[in-house]
Amino acid sequence: MSSSSEKRLEEIRKRISEIDEQLITLIAERTGFAPEIASLKNSLGASVTDSKREQDICEQTRILCEEHCIECSVALKIIKILMEYNKEVQAEFFRKVDSK
Numbered sequence: 757m758s759s760s761s762e763k764r765l766e767e768i769r770k771r772i773s774e775i776d777e778q779l780i781t782l783i784a785e786r787t788g789f790a791p792e793i794a795s796l797k798n799s800l801g802a803s804v805t806d807s808k809r810e811q812d813i814c815e816q817t818r819i820l821c822e823e824h825c826i827e828c829s830v831a832l833k834i835i836k837i838l839m840e841y842n843k844e845v846q847a848e849f850f851r852k853v854d855s856k
């Protein structure tokens with residue numbers, strides 16, 4: 757029979773696995789918009805990087821972290837990685853368009 761501490765640890769790990777699955781699903785959804793964004797930017801003649809939008813996203817991240825009482829440096833790192841990833845996928849779209 758496992759102790760109550762072991763049971764609680766198991767419970768927490770189960771919840772963490774669920775949260776990780778949700779995070780991956782959300783990252784896939786976020787990144788899944790990249791080809792369409794690239795296509796729209798291509799029509800608009802806009803470039804992949806929009807620094808103002810990136811600044812707004814970082815500011816929004818800081819506000820959300822304050823609301824949730826968490827230190828924002830890790831969240832900002834994650835958000836910046838996701839924006840870089842989005843831009844890589846968009847750049848790939850533009851490479852394909854340009855090679856046609």
Ligand SMILES: O=C(O)C(=O)C[C@]1(C(=O)O)C=C[C@@H](O)C=C1
Pocket residue numbers: 793804805806807809810813838839840842843
């Ligand atoms: O909103 C856009 O214009 C995007 O291309 C998306 C996104 C992002 O990942 O959030 C990516 C690159 C831009 O520099 C800004 C934001």
